[in-house]
Amino acid sequence: MEKQESCMPPRLVDLAAQSLLEDEAAAVAALQSLPRESFPPLFVLAVAGRRCRTVQAMVEAWPFPYLPLGALLKALPLGALLKALGCHKDILKAALNGIDALLARDFRPTRWKLQVLDLRSDAETNFWHVWAGLGDRVSASPSRESGAAQPSPEKRGVGPSSPGEKQQFASTEVLVLLSDLCFMKPPVDALLPFLVKRVKQNKLIPRLRCRKLEILDEPLENSIMHMILEKVELARVEQVEVNCKWNLVDLALFVPFLGQMIHLNRLFLSGIQVHASISRKVKRLWAKFTTQLSKLQQLQHLDLDFMRSPAGRLHKMFKYLLPPLESLSITNRGLMECDLKYLCTCPNTSQLRRLDLSDQQLTYFNPHYLHTLLERTSATLEHLNLGGCKMTDFQFTTILPALGQCSQLHCFRFPGNTLPMAALENVLRHVLLQRKIRSLEMSFPVECQRIRNLRAFEDWQDMLIMIEVDLGVQLTCFEPDLEPWRSCYSIWFDVQM
Template sequence: MSIQMTPALLKLAAKCLLRDQALAIAALESLPAELFPDLFVLAYRSGHHCQLLKAMAQAWPFPVLPLGVLMQHPPDHAATRAMALKAVFDALDVLLTQEVRTRRCKLRVLDLRNTGANFWHMWLGDNAWDCSPTGPVTVHSSSPNMEHPQAPLEVFLDLNFNERDLDKFFMHIIQWAQQREGLLHLCCKALWISAVPFQRVRGILDRMKLDCIQEVEVNCTWDLPTLGTFALYLGQMSNLQRLSLPYINVLSEENEDEEQEEEGEEEFLSQMLRLRHLRELDMCSLSFLRGRLDRMLRCLQTPLDKLSIIYSQQLTHSDLTHLFQCPNLRQLKSLDLFGLSLMDFSPEPLRALLEAVAPTLRDLGLDKCGMGDSQVEAILPALSRCHQLRFFTISKNNFSVATVEKLLRHTTGLRSLELELYPVPLECYRTQETVDQETVALIQAELMGILRELGRPRTIHLGTKHCRDIEF
C-alpha cells in the first residue's frame, strides 16, 4: 500500500477500524504500518479508545512515538490527555517487562516534546502540524559524555515552566521514570523558565539527573541569592551547550543582605566554571557583572559559537576591553551587542575581534551601540573580510550619509549576505525624533544609485531610531 497514492483511503480505513475497537486491536499484528499514524491520532483525539491506544503502543512499528506534539493540538483537554498518557504508559510497562517484544514493535523512543510534526504530517498530510521545528523525526541519542547505561527505552521531555501549570505533569513523568530505573532513561535536553518563582522549579530539579540538559533559558525576576541557588543546579548540567538569560531581572533591594548578594554572585560565577561544553551564551541587563565581566569570560572552557549581550550599558571600559580580547571568542559564528554603549570606547578592540572572527562570523548585530562615523570607519576593513556573513544589522546608530555609503561599498563583496539593516542617516532627522520624509526619499534614491553602480542586486533596510524600517 502506498501512502503517496492513497491518503484518503488510509483515513477512511482508520475511521472504519475505529468503529470496532476489539476488531482493530485483533488486527494490529497484520495491519500495514501506514495505517498506524491515522488510527493512533483518531483514537487519541476521541478520548474513548484507551485500550486501542495501549495495544497500538505495544505494537508500534516505528522507532519513535512523537506523542508530545499531539498534546499541543486541540482538542487537548486535560482529561483526554491524562487518559491517553495512561494508556501509553500502561503499554510501556508491559513492553519493559517483556523479555521478547512482539514482531511488530520497533519502539525505542517516546518523545513527549513539542517535536515530531513532520512525522505526523508525512503520514497524515495535515497542514495543521506546522507548530514545531522542521526536519524529520530522528532517534536522538543522549550525549556520549553522559554517565548512564544504555536503556531499552528513552523518554524525551522538555521542562517548560511558564504560566501554564505543568508541574504535576512533569512530576508524574519523573516519578514514573524513577520507579523504572534501569529499564528506561528519562532525558530532558531543554529547560525554560519564564516568570515563575524558583520554588516551583526547584522541586522538579531536585528529582532529576541534570547531565542531559543542553539548553537553558531563564526569563524571571529573581534576587541575587536566588540566582546563586539556581547556579548550583546549573553547575550540575555538565553537558550544557546553550545558556540564555535574555530577560532576567536581578533584584537588589535596599534591605537586601549584602553578604547574601555577594555569595549569590560568587556562586553564579563559580558554577560557570563547570560548564565545559558551553557554546552559546545570551545575556541581558546583568548589572551585577559590571566590573566582573572578565571573570565571567575566564569561566569559558571552550570557544563560543554565539555570544549575545543586550542592554548592558553599565559595563565598564575595562569590561568591554576584556570582552573584545577574550581568546574564547575567536571562533564566533554569531555576535550580537544590541544596546551596548560603545560611544566613548575606542574602536580598536572591536576591530581586532572582527579581524579574528572574519573566517567564521555569520551573524553580526551592532544595533543601538551609540556608534558614530569614526568608529564605523575603523572597522570597515575588518568587516569587508567577513565573507561568511549572512545577517548584518547596525541600525539605531548615529551615521552620516557618507558613512552609510561607505558601509554599502565595503559590504558589496560579501556574497552570503541575506539581511542588511542600516540606520537612517542623521541628515534625515528634523529633530532627534522626527524624520523628514522628503530628505529620506532623496537619500534613498542616492543609495539606490550606488547599489546600481556596484552591480549586485541587494535588499537594504534603513531603520529609524524608533524601529520603523524602510526597505529598498
C-alpha cells in the first residue's frame, strides 16, 4: 500500500502550478483568474523555488484570511527546505513587499481576504497539509493552538464575494502580523527593516501580535522603537528580554509599554547600567519601573542580570510583584545582603522551582538568610545554581540542613566555590539522600587543585566510590579525561539512583 501511494502520479493542480511557474510573468498575470484552491500549492512551489516576484504578487491577491508563511518554511521537505533557508530573508522580504503594496492602495482589491500574516515558525496549523494536498480536513484558518484562532470559513465568508458586496478598506484594522519581534542592529530578519522604513516614511504599519519581544545588543533609537511598540498588541506579549546597554532612563521610558503586558509570563533584564548611589533621580526612575510590576499579574519567571543596580533596592521591586514566582535568577553581582534578607521572607519566593544566584559575591553574607530561603522552598525547588558565589565551607555547612530538605531538587550547580574534600563530601551526602537529584556540577576539592597532587585526587576518587556504595547511587563524570588539578576546572556528574 505504501509503495503504491509513493508511486501515485502528481495531481493535475500540481502539474498546472509547476507549468505556470516556468513563466513567472505569466504566473503573476494569471493570479486574478486562478481558482483559490490553486493558490496554496502554487505558493509552496514559489517559495521553494525562490520565486520572490510571484510570492509578492500572491500575497497581494491572497484569497484566504490567514497566511502561515513561517510554518511553511519549516514544513517544506528537506531538500526544498535547505534551499529555502538560504533565501529566508528574501522570501520574507517579498511577502512584506506584498503587504506594503496592499497598504499603499486606496481601495481594497476584490479578491484580497488576507487578515493575518503569520511569520512564526512554530505556529501549529494544518493549513499547508490541507491545501497542498497532504491532509484530508479543510481548514483555511489557524488552529486554536496556534494562538491566532479565527472564526470558521463559513462564518467569515472565505469564499468568493457576492457580486453586490461592498469592499471597505481599512489597512491597519484589517491586517495583523504575527511574529516574535526583535529590536537589534543588524536586524535578524526582514521584518524590522520593513517596520522602520514605514515609520521613517510616516506610513501606517499593520497591527503587530507577538508572544516574545526582544531588545538586544545595540537597539533602535527610542523614538522609532516606541512608534513600533504602539502598534504591538501588548496584552498578548508573554516574554520580554532586554539585553543591552540601557541606563535607568531608557528603562523608565520603556516601562509604560511594560505595564500594558498584562499576560507577561517571563521578564529578563540584563546589562542595564544603574549608578550604585541612591540619588533622588535614581530613586524616582527606579520607582517608575517597579510600580509597573503590580500590573503583571501573570509573571512567573524573573531574571535579573544587572551589571550595576541600585544598592539594596530589590525589595522595592518585589513588594509590587503579586503572584508567587516559579523561577528567580539574580546574577552578576546585583545582590546585597539586605536584598537576600528580604527574599528569604518575601511571599513571592515561597514556591520557587528554580533559583539562580550564580556569580554573586556571598563570601561575607550571613548564611542564615540563604538557609531560610532554601528551607521555605524545600518542597518545590528543582534547580539550584550557586556557581561562582565563592562561599566558604562554614557557609555551606550552615545551609546543609535546609539543602538536605529540598526533596524535589533535580539539578544542583555550585562550581566556583573552593571547598575542602570533607565539606564537599557533606554536601554530596545531604543532596543525594533526597533521591531526586539527577545532575551535579562542582569544582574539585581544594586539595586536588594543587599542582599535580595525584594522591589527593586518588583520595577524591575513593571518597566518591564510598558515597556510591553507601547511598546506592552511580556518579558518571561527563569529562573524566581532563586534568583534575587545574584550578579553573569544574566537573559535571550525571546521577543515577
